[in-house]
Amino acid sequence: MPAPLELDPTASPLAFFGAELRKCRKKARLSQEQLAEIVRFSPSLVGLVERAQRTPSKDLVQRCDEALGAEGELLRLWPLLSREASPRWFREWLDIEQEAHTLRTWQPLLVPGLLQTEEYARAMLRGEPGVTDEQVEKAVQARLERQVILSRPDPPMLWVVLDEGVLQRPIGGRETIRQQLEHLVEMAKMPRIAVQVVPLALGITTGILGGFVIAQIAGSPDIVYYESTGRGQITDRSEDVIALHTRYDAIRAEAHPQHVSVELLREAIKAWT
Numbered sequence: 001m002p003a004p005l006e007l008d009p010t011a012s013p014l015a016f017f018g019a020e021l022r023k024c025r026k027k028a029r030l031s032q033e034q035l036a037e038i039v040r041f042s043p044s045l046v047g048l049v050e051r052a053q054r055t056p057s058k059d060l061v062q063r064c065d066e067a068l069g070a071e072g073e074l075l076r077l078w079p080l081l082s083r084e085a086s087p088r089w090f091r092e093w094l095d096i097e098q099e100a101h102t103l104r105t106w107q108p109l110l111v112p113g114l115l116q117t118e119e120y121a122r123a124m125l126r127g128e129p130g131v132t133d134e135q136v137e138k139a140v141q142a143r144l145e146r147q148v149i150l151s152r153p154d155p156p157m158l159w160v161v162l163d164e165g166v167l168q169r170p171i172g173g174r175e176t177i178r179q180q181l182e183h184l185v186e187m188a189k190m191p192r193i194a195v196q197v198v199p200l201a202l203g204i205t206t207g208i209l210g211g212f213v214i215a216q217i218a219g220s221p222d223i224v225y226y227e228s229t230g231r232g233q234i235t236d237r238s239e240d241v242i243a244l245h246t247r248y249d250a251i252r253a254e255a256h257p258q259h260v261s262v263e264l265l266r267e268a269i270k271a272w273t
Contacts, residue, residue, distance in 0.1 A: 012052065016077070017052075017077050017080070018051060018052040019050075020074060021050055021064060024068040024074060025050075025064075027068070028067075028068045030067075030068070032046045032047050035067060038063075038067040039060065039064055039067050041063070045060075055081055056081070057137065058078055058141055061074055061078050078145070092234055093225050093234055094146065096215050097149065097215065098149060099217045100156050100215040100217050101216060102157040102158075102159070102215070103156050103159070103214070103215055104214040104248055105158075105161070105213040105214070106211055106251050107160070107163070107211040108165070108166070108205070108208055108210070108211055109166065110124065110166060110169075110171070110211070111166060111180055112211075113146060113147075114147055114149075114150060115147075115158075115160065115183065115187055115193075115195075116143060117176070117179055117180050117183050118140060118144060119172055119180075120171060120172055120176055120179075120180040121139075121140050121143045122136060122137075122172070123172030123176055124171055124172070125139050125143075150187075155190075156192070157192045157193075159196075160193070160194065160196070161196045161198060161248070162195065162196070162197050163197070163205065163207075163208075164199055164264065165200055167181060167197070167264065167268040174272050175272075177272050178272040178273055181265050181269045181272065185262055185266060185269070188258065188261075195262070196252065196258055196261045197256050197260075197261040197265070198251060198256075199256060206247055206254070207247060207250075207251045210227050211226070212227070212247075214245060214248060221236045221238070222236065222241045223236045223241070224236070224241050226244070
């Protein structure tokens, strides 16, 4: 185990946070054991976080910030940590998502991450083979952190088209899917979010082969994200972007208008109640 002074704060966001936590703790003249007692976490966990060997929860970061009188300095580093919890191949998309003024998405199987409830996200992530509880919780917190863009003063316009089968798939059980659908109804009331549903009665649809997102950024070509063999692909190749724009328009043409889609959501909520 390396000595505390050997930690390189430039090595990673986690190392930077560990160094900042140690600096704030020493400034407050507290030992790891004393800080652990105040925040009600184990001294070993505090030590692991300071050595950049464990990613803290947002709750731990907030408690440390308050206990050390950091006035929000530690808490402001949380987005860096939650970003690190995302797969490396997905981090480029996080930057794109932050900059986009419009996001258009089609999802044939799942509620998109930006509109997922905590329990729905947790249930979905637990479905990955071999994943640990710690990995699940880190991924859940990272997903919730992404949703902050929807409550900004200048949120992106979010156009969501779902297959009706998403409403009928009980991910997490009846209570979890019911709460998720209620959340969709509430989010659809926001002026910059639209939710539409493609009827299941159509059978085959243009987008049955997979979900995707189209991001529009001012002054830049459109960028698309689509799933491929369990790993996301990001591209701004004009032929790919044009193809997905065409597919999205075709899918949306098959979808119910928003007011009808919201009624379908409400009917599904009753069915799961």
